[in-house]
Amino acid sequence: MKARAKDAALPRDQAGTFHLEDFMPYRLAVTSARVSRIFMRNYAEKFGLTIPEWRVLAVVGRYEVLSPSAVGELTAMDKVKVSRAAASLVGRGLLRQSQDPADGRGRLLRLTRKGVTMFGHVVPMARGLEEQLAEGLSRTEWAALSRALNKLDAQCRALDGEDEEAAEAAD
């Protein structure tokens, strides 16, 4: 696989100094996709779980009882995704969905026995994957990545906020 056109041309002067491979949004997207891909191969595929399903399982497993909206907040998924993932899990006997006695609109999600078992199997494997990933970095670097992601995330939320204000002002 030799690069022909690729190395034949030299960068354009001004704007040409832009390097996609150093562009943070691009790098985040690529690495995140790669990680997700590996995750999917190890879990999704092995246990028949999609990522949204795994997320629902993870938080319901942790909190025992949750409303779909709470799941949405905890997993950063919109309600449509939660609804679909929950329906699928219910269909496979991993999740039980009941009416919220305190609110006729609300639902309550909890794991079935089978779901608890699945949870018990999947969590250690998730930890294992994380360890495998962490092997490529020193402890310090891993911690730095964690902190940097926090800050970047916070910055995104701040920028989102500004955008919304701007949108409101435009109305």
Added chain:
Amino acid sequence: MKARAKDAALPRDQAGTFHLEDFMPYRLAVTSARVSRIFMRNYAEKFGLTIPEWRVLAVVGRYEVLSPSAVGELTAMDKVKVSRAAASLVGRGLLRQSQDPADGRGRLLRLTRKGVTMFGHVVPMARGLEEQLAEGLSRTEWAALSRALNKLDAQCRALDGEDEEAAEAAD
């Protein structure tokens, strides 16, 4: 908690200490999605470019002439995505696609005048967005993020490699 302790292969309290919000694959996915979202609002929406289109524009703008496969390597997109993005850009008069005289199968992509203009507009705005993102982090933290992503990416590729070998061995 009325479940018989026996049927849970792994006790729930142990697995229950799993916090999705600290799980690196999850955090990467969330932050990456947030960044992409902002990027889309600023560029895609403003210039009518999707992210694949922007990537193609970015690398063709940089190298002047590229084959679709080279674009694929440079942008980490599969050939299907490249093909669609290129078709769309051609349709809007931003990109020109011609036969590679040296290889009848190959195509050559280059920007039209209009495409160059678009490139010139979009690159500075991309830089601006990156600066906005970087404002939330110190210079050191940003650099650490960059290094950590590199290593994580490398680790992913290493793990991918292992998987492939395992798959081959299984055949």
Added chain:
DNA sequence: GGCCCTTGCTTTCATTCAGAACTAACCCCC
């Protein structure tokens, strides 16, 4: 109580996407 607006969730629909099949052209080797 009855009206209306809001909330919680599901369903629908139109788009996007990844993987597999397909076409065309090249290369190697006989």
Added chain:
DNA sequence: GGGGGTTAGTTCTGAATGAAAGCAAGGGCC
């Protein structure tokens, strides 16, 4: 110079996605 196998790109198909509509049920307000 004509198969057999490979490579470059495009097209097709089934699944995933997100936005918006739909559907109940709650909570003021008169």
